Amino acid sequence: MGRGLLAFVSIALVACALNPATGRKQLSFFSESYEIELGAEVDREFLTTSREYEDAGLHRYVAELGGRLAAVSERPDLPWTFRLADDEIVNAFALPGGRIYVTRGLLAHLNREAELAGVLGHEIGHVSARHAVNGLSRELAITAGVLAGLALFDVDDDAQAIAALGLGLLFLKFGRNQERQADELGVRYAERAGLDPWGVVDVLRVLEQVSRAQGDGWFPVWLSTHPDPEGRWQRLAAETGLDPAPRPGAVQPEVDAFLDRLDGLVYGPDPRHGVIRGNVYVHLRDRFQWTLPAGWEVERQGQMVAAGNAEQNGQVVLLPRLAATEREAAAAFAAEDGVRAGESWDENLGGLAARLVRFDGGLDGEEVRGLAAFVRTPARVVSVLGVSASDSWSRNQLELERSVRSIGRIADPQHRAAAxxxxxxxxxxxxxxxxxxxxxxxxxxxxxxxxxxxxxxxxxxxxxxxxxxxxxxxx
Ligand SMILES: [Zn+2]
CATH class of the missing domain: 3.10.350 (Membrane-bound Lytic Murein Transglycosylase D; Chain A)
Structure with missing residues (x-):
């Protein structure tokens, strides 16, 4: 995560910043320029495991609509960006400094422009009110051994840092009061921008229904990052004094124009960028496949795939690495804090050059053992880690190592072509x-x-x- 954060916290410049959206003073470790820098760092790391959806027209549309709303927010001068993440999960999130993402999975569930404006306005609200930076300040302030933890982030190119800070920040759970505030700010921005403020209410209802239909996984979807108090959208409608009739935006031409933009939008998993079939993960663009232990609970976040056993003492994780070669990635891993690398060797895994490393280490105070494979796929280096609690290693070893070694070129012709x-x-x-x-x-x-x-x-x-x-x- 770079030495900047470490140095910054060491100096411990605790600033009492005025919350621009509420006008109240709040404790914050972060200046605005640092917030922007932090957002840029997290964004860069986010994009190593996730990707932008490739559609210039849709991207422009989302960016223009977001720009209209941000311009009437309390922080119009932030370097706002609005992007579409190529992910089938239904979510939207705001990184510090005004970097906002909506997933294509969320976009697919919207039915008019005002709903998209509602999502964007809500996320702009989180940024305007500095919820993410304040949340991070709060976490840093209450976490003992903050500096020890931050040493993790010295490994600049390490995708694990994403898990530690990037994703942690991405999925920082907002409090209910912050959600209420973001909802109300969303209504405020829509009104100021001349858009139908009912979109905020409508989209909360949509997201509530979708979240309930899809259930929860390890990786939070909308509901878990944006907790949903009972009756949230009803309360919002009542408290902001929105007039239920007429509903100016909910007219067919607006709906039709919006739907036309969604025609052809990729829906669900995209096999070109990784799909799980049975217990085989197939990545067409990077041209590899990987077999997960059968029956394990699988979770995905962007390009990261993880599976855990029922006893919750064994896990396999696949992550893209920024390194140019498998050896470079292995060396970076071995140098990581908390990792004690043991024996390492070269091996050919399913036609792909790989560097394997045995390791043990401490993870959140727990002793773990594992085998890591750093593998050069035709497109980039990825790692597959099989990790077990040390005291369960003998029971898990066979299954973990079989899975780690199962990565290779796409062998099955049925996996080779898919749209x-x-x-x-x-x-x-x-x-x-x-x-x-x-x-x-x-x-x-x-x-x-x-x-x-x-x-x-x-x-x-x-x-x-x-x-x-x-x-x-x-x-
Ligand atoms: Zn929220």
């Missing part, structure tokens, strides 16, 4: 229910999925001429 599913916007030629729409256009999908995407009831007939989202199967 992602995409949204397809269709105009109904007659009145239909979502069930009928699913049967005709997306027979591979449950009607409930289309109902959620279109924010309609499964049984309610939709009129002829209505434009709706369907899912076109990729292969």
């Amino acid at each position: 992602p599913d995409r949204l397809a916007i269709v105009t109904l030629d007659r009145s239909m229910t979502v069930g009928e729409i699913a049967r005709r256009y997306s027979p591979q999908e449950e009607p409930a999925v289309l109902a959620l995407l279109n924010q309609v009831d499964v049984d309610a007939p939709l009129p002829a001429g209505r434009r709706v989202k369907t899912i076109r199967a990729g292969r």
Whole structure:
């Protein structure tokens, strides 16, 4: 994470900054320029495990809408950026300094511009009110051994630093009061920008439904990073005095224009950038496959894939590395704080050059043992770590090492070609229910999925001429 943060905290410049959005004074370790610098660092690390969605037109659209809202916020002069993350999970987040991401998974669930403005305004609210930096200040202040912890970040190119700080900051859980404040600021910005402020209320309702339909994993989706008090959107509507009628934005031309932008949007996992089939992870663009232990609980975050056993004492993790060679990546890993590297050797894994390292070390106060493979895929270096609690190593070793060694070139022809599913916007030629729409256009999908995407009831007939989202199967 760079020495900047370490040096900065060492000097311990505790500034009492005025919260620009509330006008109240708050304890903050971070000056605005440092906040911007920190955001840039976390952003760079975020993009080593995640990626931007490739669609210049959509990117421009999101950036322009975000820019309109940021311009009427309390911090218009921040270097705001608004980007679309190529991730099927439903989430949006704000990094310090005004870097805001919306996932393509979230975008797919929106049905009009005001809802997107609602998400962006809410995230701008978190930044305007300095929630992330204040949260980080608070965490630093209450964490004993802060400096010891930060030594981790000296390893600049280490993707593990993302897990330690990058993702930690990314998934910093906001408090309920911060959520309320961000909601209300979102309404404020939409009103100031001449957009329909009801979009904030509507999108909270959408996200609540989607989050409940999808459930929780290890890696938080919207609900877990933006806790949802009971009755949140109803309360917001009441407290901000929004007039429920008329709803100026909820008109068909606005919906149609917005849906047209989503036509062709990748939906769900994209096999070009990694997909899990059974217990095999296949990455078409980087041209490798990797077998996870069968039956383990799998979680993904961008380009990071992890699986854990039921006893929660064994884990395998795949991460991209910034190093140019497998040896360089192995050396960087061995130099990491808390890692005690043992025997290491070269090995060919499934047609790929690899450097393997046995190691043990301390992880959050727990002693662990493991085997790491640093592997040169046709596109870049990745690492696969098999890690076990030390006292469970003898039980886990066989399964962990088999998984670590299973990475290799794509062997199975069925994995070689695949295209992602995409949204397809269709105009109904007659009145239909979502069930009928699913049967005709997306027979591979449950009607409930289309109902959620279109924010309609499964049984309610939709009129002829209505434009709706369907899912076109990729292969
Ligand atoms: Zn939030």
